[in-house]
Amino acid sequence: MTSIATFSYATCAAAFLLLGLLLASSWRGRPHSRALAAACTVTALWALAIALQAPGDHSSDRWVNSLGILRSAAWSGVLVLLSGNYRKESGKMPFRLQPALVLGAAFYLLYLLGTAAGQWSIGFANERAFIPSVAASVGLAVLGMLLVEQLYRNKPVQERWAIKFACIGIGGMFAYDFYLYSDTMLFRQINPDIWAARGIINTLTVPLLAFSIARSASWSTELAVSRRVMFHSAALFGSAIYLLAMGSAGYYLRYFGGSWGTVMQVSFLFGALVLLVGILFSGTFRAWLKVVISKHFYTYNYDYREEWLRFTRTLSEHGPGLGQRVIQAVGALVESPGGALWIRRESGHCVPAAAWHAVLPSAEEPLDSPFCCFLEQREWVVDLQEYAQNPDKYDSVPLPEWLAGFQRGWLVVPLILQGRLFGMVVLQRPRSPINLNWEVIDLLKIAGSQAASYLAQEEAGNALMVARQFESFNRMSTFVVHDLKNLVSQLSLLTSNAEKHKDNPEFQRDMLETLDFSVQKMRLLLQRLGRSVAPSHPAPLALDHVLREAVADKAAFEPRPSLDIGDATLKVVADHERLERVLGHLIQNAIEATARNGRISIRMARKGDAAEITISDTGEGMSEEFIRDRLFKPFESTKSAGMGIGVFESREYISELGGALEVTSSQPGGTTFKIMLPLHGVEAETVNIAA
Template identity: 60%
Template sequence: MDVASLTSIVVYSHALAAVCFALLLLPLRASRVASRAASRDASLRSIRIEPSHRFALGLACLFTLLWAVSLAWEASNGTLWSSLTDGFEILRNAGWSLFLLALLDNWRAPGSRLPFGLRPSLAIAALVYLGCLLANLMGHWDLALVREHSQAPAALRVAMAVWGMLLVEQVYRNRSVQERWAVKFACLGVGGLFAYDFYLYSHTMLFREVDPDIWAARGLVNALSVPLVAVALGRSRSWTSPLSLSRRAVFHSAALFGSATYLLAMGSAGYYLRFVGGSWGTVMQVAFLFGTLVLLVGTLFSGTFRAWLKVFISKHFYRYNYDYREEWMRFTRTLAQPGPGLGVRVIEAVAALVESPGGALWQRREGGENGGHYEPSAHWHMPALTASEPADSPFCQFLESSQWVVDLHEYSHSPDKYDALALPAWLADYPRAWLVVPLILHGSLSGFVLLHTPRSPVKLNWEIIDLLEIAGSQAAAHLAQQDAADALLVARQFESFNRMSTFVVHDLKNLVSQLSLMNANAARHKDNPEFQADMLETVSYSVQKMKLLLQKLGRGASGEQSAPLAIDKVVRQALALKDAFEPHPQLRVEAPGLTVLAERERLERVLGHLIQNAIEATPRSGSVTIRVAQHDGGVLVEIADTGEGMSEEFIRERLFKPFESTKSAGMGIGVFESREYIHELGGRLEVASRPGQGTTFRVLLPLHQHAMQAAAGRAA
C-alpha cells in the first residue's frame, strides 16, 4: 500500500471515530436536561444519570473526539502523529480511566484533604498522567524514539493500556448478575479501546516500529466501540446500584499489575543488555531475566510483602481498614476447624487481624487463695512459655477492669497512657512482644493473647482496637464452650464409670451366691475329697476375682478433713509402699519440716501415684529421685526419672485427660486426679519431659504458715 492510500485511510478512519463520539455526546446532553427535569417531575427520575458518571463519560468522549480530529488533521497533512495528537491521546486515556473509576465509586474519599475530595491513589494517577503530558511537551513521548533504541514511549503506552484493562476487569467483576446487565457493554467498548492499544504498542515494542496498517485501523476500532457505549448509556439508570469493591480482588489485581509492570521494565532492561553486551549479550540477557523472575517469585511469596501490600491497599483505597465480611468469615472458619488445638487456632485467628507472625495464649485456672491464676496454654510460632500470672496481680486486674488492648511499644514510650498498668516481670524476656489482647467473657477476664511485632508496620487506631476487642470476646466464648464441652465429657465418663460399678456389684453378688451355696453344702460334704478340691478352687477364684474388682473400685471418696502435714513425712510414707519395686527411689530432703494443709490419704495417694508412674517408666538400670525443697515461698516436691519420657504433643493432648492411659490395666485417672487435687490445694503441677531422656514432675504447694498468715491478714 502506497503512502497516499495509507494516509487517506488514516484520515477517514479517525474522522469516522470523531463523528461517532460527537454523536455520542448528544444523548449525554439530553440526559443532563432530563436530569434537571427529573428533579421537578418524579415520573422522569428513572432516566436520570448519576452526575459523576455523566461528567466522566462526557469528558472521556470529548477527549476522544479531540484526539480523533487531531489525528485525522495530521494525517491529511502527511503526518501520522505529532506532539499534539500524543497529548490528546494521554487525555483520552485519562478520561476513560476516570469514567471507570466513577463506575467503581472509588474516586472520592470522605474527609480527604486533597482537591475535590480525591483519594490519594487517584491523585497519584493524575500526577502520572500530568507527568506524561510534561514528557510529551519535552519531546520524550514521540514514538519515533523507538527506532533510536528507546522503548520508554511504547512501554508507557502499554502500561496505560494494562491499567485500563485492569479497571475494566474490576468494574465487571465487582457487579452482581443484575448489575452486569447494565455495565457489560460499557466494559466491552472501553475494554476494546485499551486492548487494541495494548496490541498496537506491544507490536511496536517487539518490532521497534509502528505498523502503519494497525495504526490506520485504530480509528475504525474506536468508532466500533461507540455503539457498545451507547447501549450501556441506555441502561445507565442501573449504574447507580450500590457497589462493594472486594479487597481480595484489588489485592490480586494490584499484584498482577505490579508484576506486569515489573516484567515489562525488566524485559526492556534485558533487551538493552543484549544490545550493548556484544558477544556476551544473549548470555547476559538470559541470566538477567532468570534472576529477575526468581526475585519476582520470591517477592510474591513473601509474607512480609503480602502484609505490606494489604495494609497499603486498605490505607489508600478504602475508608475502613478491613473488609469485615471477609475477616469475620476467616476468623470464624479458623476457630471452627475440627480437632484439637483450639488455643493455637485462637492465636492464629487473632494474629491474622494485624499481620502478626506469632503469639501465645494464657487461660485462667481456678484454685488457690487468690482465686486462681493465668497459665500459658498454647503458643504459635513462639517458644513454649512457662510463666504464669496470679489472677489478683495488678496486670490482670487492669486488663479485666479496663478491657483495653495494651500496646507494649506505646507503653514503653508513653506509660502515662496506662496509668494503672504494671507489667509483669516475665514480659521482659520477650523483646518481640507487641500487643496484649484481653479475652473478656461476661465482663470477666478469661485469658489474654500476647502477639509478636507484625510483619509490616501497623498503626493502631480505634478501628483496629475495636476489632481486636470483639475478636477477643469471640475467642473467649469459643474457649469457654470447649471447656464446658470437656467438662461435660468428663462428667459423662464418670457417669459411665459409676454405671460400670453396677456391673461390678452384680459380679460380686454372683460370687457371694457361689460362696453361700458352697458354705451350705460344706456341712454334708466336708469329708468328701472331691468337694474339698472344688471348694479350694472356688475360693481361690473368688479371691482373685474380688481382688481385681477391689483394684477397680479402690478409689472411694474419703471423709478425711484437711490438716497440717509435714510434707517430708508424707513423701516417706508414700515411698515405704514402694519398697518392693525397682529401681528403688532415692529421697533428698533439702528443707525438712515444711508443712502443707491437706488430707493425708489423698495427698499420699497423689504423690504415690506420681512415684509409681516414674518407677514403671524407668528400667531397673535407671534411677528415680525425689527432692523436697522450698521454692518461691512454697513447697516443692520434684520427682525425676531417667525413663522413656513423653513428647510435647502427648503432654498437651493426652497426659491430663481422664480415661486416657497407655497402660493395659490402667484407667487413666491418676494424673488427672493428681493435678485436680493439687490445684484444689492452691498449687500447680508442672511437667518437663523429652522422649528417651526421662520426665520430671514438679509439685508446687503453698506453705501452711503462709496460708495462715494470709487468712489472718484478710480477717484483720
C-alpha cells in the same frame, strides 16, 4: 492496504462522531453523558487523524499518538466515573477524585517512559524510541482492561445487565490494543493487517456502547471499592510499572552493552523478576501497603465487615489449637507476626496456654497481682513501648518480670468475659508501624472479648466431656458392683453347702474350681477399681510414714526405688489412704517408665512452710506438648490397660490439700514430679479441705 486502513478508520471516526452527537443531544440527560460524549469525540478525532494521514508521511505521528493517549485516558476516566460517586468524608478528599489523580499520574509516567528516547513514534526511524513507546502502549491497554474488570466485578449482580455491554465495548478496544502492541513487541514491527483492522474493531464497539447507554438509567452511582480490591489493584499496577521500567532498562543494556549486551540484559531482567517476586511475597511489604492504602484512601482504618468475617473464620476453622488461632486472629488486626496467650485457671493464676511464631514462656501470673487487677478493672490495651516512655499513663502499675523479657513484646490485649479477666494475649511488634488510635484500640478490645467467649466455650465443652466421662465411669462401676454381688452369692451358696458336703470329693473339686474362678474375677475387678475414689478422712499425718509405706509396696518391682528422708518431723493434714495412693501411683509410673538398669530416687525435705517430695526417674521422659495437652487430661493414657485418671486424680487431690504438683521432663533424661504440701500448723489448719 492503505485504502483499507483509510476506510477502516474513517468508518470508526463517523461511528463515534454519531454516538457523540446522540449523547450531546438526545441522550444528554443520561448519567455521565458529558464524559461519554468527550470520550467519543476524542476517539473520533484520533480515528480521523489516522484516516487522513498520508502514506509514508511520519510528520504527523506525534499528533496521532498524542490523540491515542488522550483516547485511552478518556475511556479510562469514563470507567472511573462508572465505578461510582463516593460520598465525601470529613477531612478527606472525595474518594472518586483520588483514583483520577492516580490514573493521571500513571498516564503521565507512561508518556514519559514512551518519550524517554526523544520522540513518541511507532515508526522505524528511531529504533531506540520504538520499543519503549510500544511498551507504554501495552501498559495503557493493561490498565484499561484492569479498570474494566474491577468495574464489572464490583457491580451488584442485579446491576450488571445494564453495564455489561459498556464493559464489553470498552474492554474490547483495550483488548485489541493489547493484542496489536504485544504482536508489535514480539516481531519488532507493526502488522499492517492488524493495524488496518483496528478501526473496524473500534467501530463494532459503538453499538455495544449505545445499547448500554440506553440502559444507563439503571446505572448505579453508589459503589465503594473494597480494601482488598484496592490492595490487589495497587500491587498489580505497581508491578506493571516496575516491569515496564525494568524492561526498558534491560533494552538499553542490550543496546549499549556491545558483545555483552544480551548477557547483561538477560541477567538484569532475571534479577529484577526475582526481586519483584521477593517483594510481592514479603509480609512486611504487604503490611506496609495495607497501612498506606488505609491511611491515604479511607477515613477508617478497617473494612469492618471483611475484618470480622476473617476474624470469625480464623477462630472457627480447623487446624492448630484454638489458642494459636486466637493469637493469629487478634494479631492479624494490627499486622503482628506472633505472640502468646495466657488463660486463667482455677488455681488462681493466668497460665501460658499457647504461642504462635513465638517461644511460649513458662511463667504464670497470679490473678490478684497488680497487673491482672489493672487489666480487669480498666480493660485497657497496654502498649509496652508507650509504658516505657510514660508509665504514669498506666498508673505506674508494675509489669511482670516475664513480660519485660518477652521477645519483641508490643501489646497486651486483655480477654474480658462478663466483666472478668479471662486471659491475655501478648503480641509482638508489627511488620509495619501502626498508629494506635482509638479505632485500633476499640477493635482490639472487642476482638479480645469475642476471643474470650470462644475460649470459654471450649473450656466448658471440655468440662462437660470430662463430666460425661466420669458419668460413664460411674456407670461402669455399677456393672462391677453387680458382678461382685454375683460372686458373693456364689461364695455364700458354697459356704452354706460346705458343712453338709465337705466330705464329698466331687464337692471339694467344685469348691476349688469355684474359689479359683472367684479369685481371678475379683482380682480383675480390683484392678479396675483400684483407682476409685474412697471417702476422705483428713487428719495430721507423719509424712515420712506415709512415704515409707508407699515405697515399701513397690519394693518387689525393678528398679527398686531409693528413699531419702531429709526431715522426719514433717506433718501434713490429709487422708492417709488417698495420699498413699497418690504417692504410690506416681512411684508406679516412674517404675513403668524406667528400664530395669535405671534409677528411681525419692526425696522428702522441708522448703519454707511446705513439705517438698521429689520423685525422679531416668526413664524415657515426656515432651512439653504431652505434658501440656495430655498428661493431666482424664481418660488419656499411653498404657494399654490404663484408665488415664491416675495423674489427674493425683493433681486434683494435691490441689485439694492446698499444694501443687509440678512436672519437668526431658527426652531422653527422665522425669521429675515435685509435690508441694502445706505443713500441719497454724497456716495449714486454715486451709479448707474438702472431705
